[in-house]
Amino acid sequence: MRKISALALAAPAVALVIAACGGSSSSSTTSSAAPATSATTSTATSTSTATSATSTASGGAAAAALTLAANPSGQLKYDKSTLTAKAGKVTIAVTNTAPLPHNVTIQQGTGATGTVLGATPTFQGGTKTLTLTLKPGTYTFYCSVPGHRAAGMHGTLTVS
Numbered sequence: 001m002r003k004i005s006a007l008a009l010a011a012p013a014v015a016l017v018i019a020a021c022g023g024s025s026s027s028s029t030t031s032s033a034a035p036a037t038s039a040t041t042s043t044a045t046s047t048s049t050a051t052s053a054t055s056t057a058s059g060g061a062a063a064a065a066l067t068l069a070a071n072p073s074g075q076l077k078y079d080k081s082t083l084t085a086k087a088g089k090v091t092i093a094v095t096n097t098a099p100l101p102h103n104v105t106i107q108q109g110t111g112a113t114g115t116v117l118g119a120t121p122t123f124q125g126g127t128k129t130l131t132l133t134l135k136p137g138t139y140t141f142y143c144s145v146p147g148h149r150a151a152g153m154h155g156t157l158t159v160s
């Protein structure tokens with residue numbers, strides 16, 4: 001009985017402290033923080049929507065998507081020059097925030113030419129996902145927009 005009454009006394013004391021803070025100048029800080037919180041919440045919602053769409057597109061494969069991004073400042077290169085994956089279903093999520101359109105094209109082997117196995121559309125802004133079923137081997141990823149591969153927009157994908 002004594003413990004319960006002690007708690008009952010403590011709770012109103014805490015409430016009084018909170019009320020005192022809320023009534024002071026700190027109320028302006030509280031109101032400015034509220035919009036930021038709701039903005040974060042809406043971003044998180046759209047991200048989770050995109051994630052579920054991606055997993056549906058990749059057919060529920062357990063393997064995590066590889067990520068590749070075009071240089072955001074417009075240089076003709078990707079953020080990686082090598083990618084590695086396990087044989088089977090390989091998903092590459094390609095982001096292009098550069099001020100010009102790019103794509104990612106996957107070619108068999110590392111020669112100047114080779115069989116093209118798949119490609120994202122040429123796009124600007126956002127992320128496109130490319131899923132291919134690949135055997136162990138070496139592949140080249142490059143941008144097929146004229147001049148981009150020659151300028152350095154390519155790399156090697158190793159599948160084992």
Ligand SMILES: [Cu+2]
Pocket residue numbers: 101102103143144145148153
């Ligand atoms: Cu390009």
